[in-house]
Amino acid sequence: MASQLSRRKFLQGSAAATGSALLAATPLGALRTVMAQGDEPVRGGTLTISGAVTPQNMYIPQRMNTFGVLQQIDSMFLRLVYGKAWSEGMEPPTSASVELGVAETMQEIEKNRVWEFTLRENVRWHDGQPVTADDVIFGAWLSLNRRLPVEVSAPKPNAVLGAVRLLEEGSDTVGVEGITKLGDYAVRIELERPTPGYWEQFYNAIYPMPRHVLADNPAKAFEPPFGTMPLGNGAFKPVRYVDEQYIELEANDDFYLGRPYVDRLIFRVFPAGDGNWLALEAGEVDGFFAGIPDDNYRRYTQLPSVVGVQMPLASPHGFKINVSRFPDQYVGLHQAALYAIDVPFLSNTYYGGALNPHNYNFIHSYGLETPPAGYPTYSYDPDRAREILAGIHWDTNRVLDWLVWFQPWEFHEAIAAMLNEVGIQTNFVRVDGAAITQALYEDSDFDFIYTSTYGGSDMRQMWAQFRCGATTQNGGSNNNGYCNPELDALWEDALNETDEERWKEKFNQVALMMGENPPMATWMSPNVAHVWNRRVRGAHPFQHFQPIRPALERVWLAP
Amino acid sequence: MSKYILKRLLQVPPLVFGITIITFLMINLAPGDPISAMIDPEMLSSYPVYEIDRMRRDLGLDQPIPVRYVLWLRELAQGNLGYSYQGTNLSIARLIADRLPATLLLTLSALVLAAGIGMTLGVISALRQYSALDNLLTMLAFIGISVPGYFFALLGAYIFAASLRWLPVSGMWTPGLDTGFNLDLLRHMILPVGSLAILHIAGYMRYTRTAVLEVLGSDYIVTARAKGLPAHVIQRRHVFRNAMLPLVTLIGLELPSLIAGSFIIESTFAWPGIGSLAYNAILRRDYPLQMAVALIMALAILLANLLTDIAYTWVDPRIRYE
Numbered sequence: 001m002a003s004q005l006s007r008r009k010f011l012q013g014s015a016a017a018t019g020s021a022l023l024a025a026t027p028l029g030a031l032r033t034v035m036a037q038g039d040e041p042v043r044g045g046t047l048t049i050s051g052a053v054t055p056q057n058m059y060i061p062q063r064m065n066t067f068g069v070l071q072q073i074d075s076m077f078l079r080l081v082y083g084k085a086w087s088e089g090m091e092p093p094t095s096a097s098v099e100l101g102v103a104e105t106m107q108e109i110e111k112n113r114v115w116e117f118t119l120r121e122n123v124r125w126h127d128g129q130p131v132t133a134d135d136v137i138f139g140a141w142l143s144l145n146r147r148l149p150v151e152v153s154a155p156k157p158n159a160v161l162g163a164v165r166l167l168e169e170g171s172d173t174v175g176v177e178g179i180t181k182l183g184d185y186a187v188r189i190e191l192e193r194p195t196p197g198y199w200e201q202f203y204n205a206i207y208p209m210p211r212h213v214l215a216d217n218p219a220k221a222f223e224p225p226f227g228t229m230p231l232g233n234g235a236f237k238p239v240r241y242v243d244e245q246y247i248e249l250e251a252n253d254d255f256y257l258g259r260p261y262v263d264r265l266i267f268r269v270f271p272a273g274d275g276n277w278l279a280l281e282a283g284e285v286d287g288f289f290a291g292i293p294d295d296n297y298r299r300y301t302q303l304p305s306v307v308g309v310q311m312p313l314a315s316p317h318g319f320k321i322n323v324s325r326f327p328d329q330y331v332g333l334h335q336a337a338l339y340a341i342d343v344p345f346l347s348n349t350y351y352g353g354a355l356n357p358h359n360y361n362f363i364h365s366y367g368l369e370t371p372p373a374g375y376p377t378y379s380y381d382p383d384r385a386r387e388i389l390a391g392i393h394w395d396t397n398r399v400l401d402w403l404v405w406f407q408p409w410e411f412h413e414a415i416a417a418m419l420n421e422v423g424i425q426t427n428f429v430r431v432d433g434a435a436i437t438q439a440l441y442e443d444s445d446f447d448f449i450y451t452s453t454y455g456g457s458d459m460r461q462m463w464a465q466f467r468c469g470a471t472t473q474n475g476g477s478n479n480n481g482y483c484n485p486e487l488d489a490l491w492e493d494a495l496n497e498t499d500e501e502r503w504k505e506k507f508n509q510v511a512l513m514m515g516e517n518p519p520m521a522t523w524m525s526p527n528v529a530h531v532w533n534r535r536v537r538g539a540h541p542f543q544h545f546q547p548i549r550p551a552l553e554r555v556w557l558a559p
Numbered sequence: 560m561s562k563y564i565l566k567r568l569l570q571v572p573p574l575v576f577g578i579t580i581i582t583f584l585m586i587n588l589a590p591g592d593p594i595s596a597m598i599d600p601e602m603l604s605s606y607p608v609y610e611i612d613r614m615r616r617d618l619g620l621d622q623p624i625p626v627r628y629v630l631w632l633r634e635l636a637q638g639n640l641g642y643s644y645q646g647t648n649l650s651i652a653r654l655i656a657d658r659l660p661a662t663l664l665l666t667l668s669a670l671v672l673a674a675g676i677g678m679t680l681g682v683i684s685a686l687r688q689y690s691a692l693d694n695l696l697t698m699l700a701f702i703g704i705s706v707p708g709y710f711f712a713l714l715g716a717y718i719f720a721a722s723l724r725w726l727p728v729s730g731m732w733t734p735g736l737d738t739g740f741n742l743d744l745l746r747h748m749i750l751p752v753g754s755l756a757i758l759h760i761a762g763y764m765r766y767t768r769t770a771v772l773e774v775l776g777s778d779y780i781v782t783a784r785a786k787g788l789p790a791h792v793i794q795r796r797h798v799f800r801n802a803m804l805p806l807v808t809l810i811g812l813e814l815p816s817l818i819a820g821s822f823i824i825e826s827t828f829a830w831p832g833i834g835s836l837a838y839n840a841i842l843r844r845d846y847p848l849q850m851a852v853a854l855i856m857a858l859a860i861l862l863a864n865l866l867t868d869i870a871y872t873w874v875d876p877r878i879r880y881e
Contacts, residue, residue, distance in 0.1 A: 242737055244831035245730055245732070245829070268730065270729060270829050271838075278716050278720060278729075282721045283724070284727065434595050437592070472611065
């Protein structure tokens, strides 16, 4: 035990030095520092953003195959509306809200199910044509149409009336049953069933698409990159594409919020991760999405020319014990792990104090953000963790295989040390990213994982993670064999509830049941980060994973 | 000779057939699949899994491996290398054709550089055998052979690009300057070509040194010296020409390994060639693209071997194939 304790103390000591630097460099503090420069915006220049993903996958929103290209897409295409999942700062939202995009007004006709939108008449396509109701319908149809090669991870308004039929069968006739044209600049959108917080979810986004350009041959939109370039209605228009190298965009003079400050926007491709960082240091790029902050982030944000900006990720993270392997001990193991983790230490040391500690899976679900009374809470208490482990007769010599698909860094080492300290020994077992679905969801070949979970408002999708027998074979993603039939019955009943108050009450009951018999040890929602050259002013157009629009038109470059 | 070439050419189809079976099996039996590779594992639980299954069916991944192989072979027989899983309607033949010039530029430049520098240093090393310079070059050669290429690549990028800012970090051109073969391209070539060449310089140097020393010890060199020929004439007429013979083989056989080396170098420097295409295909489990690259590599190696054998008869008339 002495060596285990000293290991942790060592980690604490080694991390303390970097922790203080991190506090200065992360997230909102740095953002405010840069934003408070007070300089007058300057027009002109080229903003260069880099990424690891080749642009050829993101020509149109329907071809988006990873969130890594979200910023590129949203610089070219506006959504009908944007959900604002997060309020100011790091706190979870107290109420969901929607930021309007192409839509100028949004009126709820039937609670959580039917809305009418009027469109801005000054939003124009690259060729000067206005964005109309036909384009909204066409964009939604394009996203849902089974007969077109829509990427699996592209956003789709799945819950709109008639969406399922299009997803399963497709159609050659443009139209979605639940989207009705009310006029040239007005549409009515009807969901299959009431869904609280529907528009806050990124996956449900509708990107209007130019029907006048693509209607004759919709498949043209999916042809190799930029066959019909430029295309779009966003702040920038694509003008040049060099395969595997970069995509060049120019400021859209007709952008409805005004011409952007910078003249050119370039997205460069760096397939090897470290190339991004070297290019940032060399001044070749102005910024990029850095993922969950790691060693590189900590090192580079100490450079005077670099600023790191972190944003919360609406996805609870935690540990999962493979219930199938430890059917009698998993509850105790989950609880012990929650008491074993010193969340403030991890947050302050590795995330600049900006983690959002919680152990509640519905924290990002609209209407359920606050845990119900009586929901169990956990804080760092290693003695309590040891008591729980003793109570379940845990063999402290047992080493759990901790399946990882990333390079563990000090953060994971610290977690392992904390678990080790109470008697949960782990051993990293690394698998390739391309093999992770099989290992995690088909073979469930792990004892222990640190994982993210779906944390949005689609409670049916969330249920698929915890429902008895919900495997990838039958439309689920329950990979640790958790099964609580009582919980399932309650969850199903809650899903069928249409009255919002009763819906909330029922899901509070679900939450309490999950608190007693936790399917996983949820302990926080992390941050993800962007890094920027300090010459980037006006706004940090951070957007990865966030259902918000990057304010690229507000960015300007200091001379 | 023509009989020999015909015989060798007839060996190619069964060899390639065998290679494709083994490669197809290895690729398809590797853990993971293209669908998993397309999705960020951190966000996996956020995806509707029925769509994942649907996509797997759409790509034919629900079929048994032998069926998939036969389908692939049938398309190949019709000259169709297939379509990449990444993006839609991306013809692999087109992808490879687009990338080939960049890879050829990189590998041939590295080959010329490596052969030129390596052979020159090898000759110097041999002519000054056991001198301080010979020992230094030998030591450097061992370092060059022992250290992996990506280390030189990253070290070079860090020193010359990030720190000194003399050279670009990566890419083939600066955005906006991609107008063909220009000074900007040359600047972008220095680090990747240098990193790729450095591994092979050491090999050429050692081979050349050995070959020159062997020739220097032969009887006809002793005779030439006895005849009173000046040293530079002996070296030029007798030593270099004869020492170069085994190096012809080496150059021929180095070409495939240069292409293989470009997998990592191209990815490190975001060089848009076949190497980075193949590297990404492996990471993304892009089976058709992996197969196409493996097929082309196999053909390149077989062709390089054949050309080397033919070249050998040309430079050394004593060699005859029956």
